[in-house]
Amino acid sequence: MGTALIYDEEMTNYKLLWVDPACKIEVPERLTVSYEALVKSGLADRCVSLPVREATDADILLVHSEEYLEAVKKTPYMTLEDLMDFCSQYGDVYFHPNIYHCAKLAAGSALQLVDSVMMGKVRNGMALVRPPGHHSMRNAASGFCVFNNVAIAAQYAKQKYAVERILIVDWDIHHGQGVQDCFEDDPRVLYFSWHRYEHQKFWPNLRDSDFDRVGNEKGAGFNVNVPWNKVGMKNSDYLSVFCHLFLPVAYEFCPDLVLVCAGFDSAIGDPEGEMCATPDIFAHLTHLLMNLAGGKLCAVLEGGYNLTSLPQSVCQTVQTLLGDPAPRPANLDGPCLSALESLHCVRSAHKKYWSCLKHAADLPTCEVSTKRNKVGEEEINEEQSKQEPVWRECPKTLPPDISAAALLPDDGICPERCYSLKSSEDLDPSIVNKLKEHILKDTEDCETLSTLSRLTVLIDKMEKNEIGSGLALVKDISKAVICVVQHAAAAPMNRVLVVYVGDGVVPFHTNEDGKTLVVQFTTQKSEEIQSKYLIPVCLQKDYSDIPGFIQATLSLLLPLGYEYDPSLVVVVQTSGCGLSHNVWQQLIGLLRGLAQGHTLVLMQEDQNAYVGPTASSLLGDPAPPLGPLEAPLPENVESTEKLRLRLKADWNFLLTTGNVK
Numbered sequence: 001m002g003t004a005l006i007y008d009e010e011m012t013n014y015k016l017l018w019v020d021p022a023c024k025i026e027v028p029e030r031l032t033v034s035y036e037a038l039v040k041s042g043l044a045d046r047c048v049s050l051p052v053r054e055a056t057d058a059d060i061l062l063v064h065s066e067e068y069l070e071a072v073k074k075t076p077y078m079t080l081e082d083l084m085d086f087c088s089q090y091g092d093v094y095f096h097p098n099i100y101h102c103a104k105l106a107a108g109s110a111l112q113l114v115d116s117v118m119m120g121k122v123r124n125g126m127a128l129v130r131p132p133g134h135h136s137m138r139n140a141a142s143g144f145c146v147f148n149n150v151a152i153a154a155q156y157a158k159q160k161y162a163v164e165r166i167l168i169v170d171w172d173i174h175h176g177q178g179v180q181d182c183f184e185d186d187p188r189v190l191y192f193s194w195h196r197y198e199h200q201k202f203w204p205n206l207r208d209s210d211f212d213r214v215g216n217e218k219g220a221g222f223n224v225n226v227p228w229n230k231v232g233m234k235n236s237d238y239l240s241v242f243c244h245l246f247l248p249v250a251y252e253f254c255p256d257l258v259l260v261c262a263g264f265d266s267a268i269g270d271p272e273g274e275m276c277a278t279p280d281i282f283a284h285l286t287h288l289l290m291n292l293a294g295g296k297l298c299a300v301l302e303g304g305y306n307l308t309s310l311p312q313s314v315c316q317t318v319q320t321l322l323g324d325p326a327p328r329p330a331n332l333d334g335p336c337l338s339a340l341e342s343l344h345c346v347r348s349a350h351k352k353y354w355s356c357l358k359h360a361a362d363l364p365t366c367e368v369s370t371k372r373n374k375v376g377e378e379e380i381n382e383e384q385s386k387q388e389p390v391w392r393e394c395p396k397t398l399p400p401d402i403s404a405a406a407l408l409p410d411d412g413i414c415p416e417r418c419y420s421l422k423s424s425e426d427l428d429p430s431i432v433n434k435l436k437e438h439i440l441k442d443t444e445d446c447e448t449l450s451t452l453s454r455l456t457v458l459i460d461k462m463e464k465n466e467i468g469s470g471l472a473l474v475k476d477i478s479k480a481v482i483c484v485v486q487h488a489a490a491a492p493m494n495r496v497l498v499v500y501v502g503d504g505v506v507p508f509h510t511n512e513d514g515k516t517l518v519v520q521f522t523t524q525k526s527e528e529i530q531s532k533y534l535i536p537v538c539l540q541k542d543y544s545d546i547p548g549f550i551q552a553t554l555s556l557l558l559p560l561g562y563e564y565d566p567s568l569v570v571v572v573q574t575s576g577c578g579l580s581h582n583v584w585q586q587l588i589g590l591l592r593g594l595a596q597g598h599t600l601v602l603m604q605e606d607q608n609a610y611v612g613p614t615a616s617s618l619l620g621d622p623a624p625p626l627g628p629l630e631a632p633l634p635e636n637v638e639s640t641e642k643l644r645l646r647l648k649a650d651w652n653f654l655l656t657t658g659n660v661k
């Protein structure tokens with residue numbers, strides 16, 4: 001199934017007709033540069049182009065009042081001074097004779113996305129629209145927004161498709177107070193928003209945007225606000241909030257549909273956001289949401305005012321929706337202190353509503369710590385913040401010709417869409433000799449020889465990005481792991497993350513050079529941590545505690561993986577670990593966001609039941625939903641938390657609170 005793209009140049013046919021400094025950044029070129037970038041990069045052609053449509057009165061009345069709609073209907077016939085007068089009753093928004101028409105198209109585009117995703121015509125999609133929507137209220141326009149496109153889409157999905165649970169992720173740099181207002185007592189709509197706040201000094205300057213606004217009555221817990229109290233937030237800050245807050249809560253909620261208020265004023269260079277996250281981060285944010293709701297994701301453009309970073313961010317988002325692997329994230333150095341304080345506050349405000357946060361630290365006793373700068377927190381000095389920010393544009397990556405290769409026993413059936421690495425591949429004698437002297441000293445059995453040499457061929461092709469990912473069923477998994485790790489780690493720049501699922505001794509020791517990082521999910525009690533690079537995640541009894549496994553994956557494995565930033569991810573499943581296919585697919589799907597999607601899965605020969613599910617995830621198919629998650633086993637929460645507290649001295653991404661001590 002494909003990715004929908006909705007765009008119509010009619011939505012560029014309105015603009016600011018008078019002088020208003022607060023509104024001058026919202027220009028038609030925002031849409032044209034974004035769409036042109038999609039065309040130029042070839043991404044538009046890979047999408048399913050859907051036509052726009054006008055939202056009807058009934059659609060708009062799902063969120064807005066009749067009197068507001070009637071008032072907006074009059075604007076096409078207003079004179080210039082009437083229009084200016086009409087705007088003065090609202091904040092930071094302008095009207096134009098054609099904006100009502102465009103606002104109906106913007107809202108209608110979001111509905112087109114919902115229809116095509118819910119009817120299974122496409123897997124996901126993006127709508128490039130203006131005017132944006134997330135600030136507009138039931139009775140008022142606000143912040144360049146006329147109708148609340150995403151809120152209308154959510155109400156529409158509930159009404160027309162009886163969708164039980166909808167997640168709205170608002171990564172725009174402003175708080176979508178219109179969305180919050182619409183759903184704050186609705187437990188069927190979970191709203192995530194981060195936003196520049198600066199202790200209420202930033203627009204829209206609302207007390208209701210702070211972390212303690214968690215929703216009302218039945219909706220308590222279903223409104224999650226992450227205030228950024230400083231500018232200059234970076235990729236690490238955004239990823240930390242996803243790993244330690246948004247994703248654990250989203251997986252517990254288990255939405256049937258994900259809507260994204262895709263504003264890109266949270267990217268570097270934007271005059272409103274003044275943040276430092278680079279456009280490629282949106283590939284990761286999109287990727288991390290794509291294994292929710294069976295991949296049903298509708299992204300609707302909100303803000304984004306830097307005409308260079310906006311198109312780059314839009315391309316990163318659409319390319320990921322199409323299934324291309326995300327680029328390796330550049331220099332992640334961990335969350336800043338201010339971000340950690342915000343994260344700490346939000347997690348403690350929500351710990352009573354979400355079992356995945358039950359263990360979260362309580363608010364710091366001196367609540368003031370979120371109100372003033374911590375001593376020593378470096379201030380972005382004045383002239384530095386005055387300079388025009390520059391960033392390296394992410395190199396255009398074409399997806400590899402072969403997305404996934406399978407290395408199976410000769411009688412194995414290669415899953416469709418997978419390339420089969422047959423044993424007929426002529427064995428390169430140099431590889432064979434190297435293997436003989438290094439690994440296969442004694443045994444001469446040619447089957448192992450053939451398997452191992454094909455594995456090294458596979459790794460070389462992945463390194464050259466000729467093949468994206470691979471799966472192999474092998475007889476002797478220890479030998480295979482040793483061979484793969486040695487071969488992959490040999491190249492100087494390479495780093496290999498080995499995710500070991502199942503008991504048994506890891507068949508090689510990780511030396512302190514950091515070339516390999518092993519994270520082992522095991523049911524055996526772990527003694528002290530041997531090394532920074534061999535991390536035993538101990539899950540009690542078996543792997544039946546799915547919430548516990550997911551919690552460890554999201555808040556331990558993923559942050560470690562992002563900080564380690566491997567060039568290859570090797571996932572090893574030893575037999576009998578009994579992980580359910582769906583959980584296994586979530587694990588593979590999430591890990592695919594690392595190493596530019598270069599994931600190699602090694603399994604014992606007797607596990608060909610996992611071949612299909614593994615291939616599906618390696619090919620970028622969304623993993624099936626797990627269903628709403630119960631509370632993880634207390635002993636698993638405890639052991640994972642203890643491990644995190646022990647490791648956070650070495651790994652910044654494991655921090656979740658401001659008191660970094």
Ligand SMILES: NCCCNCCCCCC(=O)CS
Pocket residue numbers: 022023092132135143144172174203263265272302303304
């Ligand atoms: N009144 C002082 C100037 C503040 N500027 C606010 C502009 C609204 C931004 C809305 C937006 O970007 C939608 S995503």
Ligand SMILES: [Zn+2]
Pocket residue numbers: 172173174263265272302303304
């Ligand atoms: Zn915005």
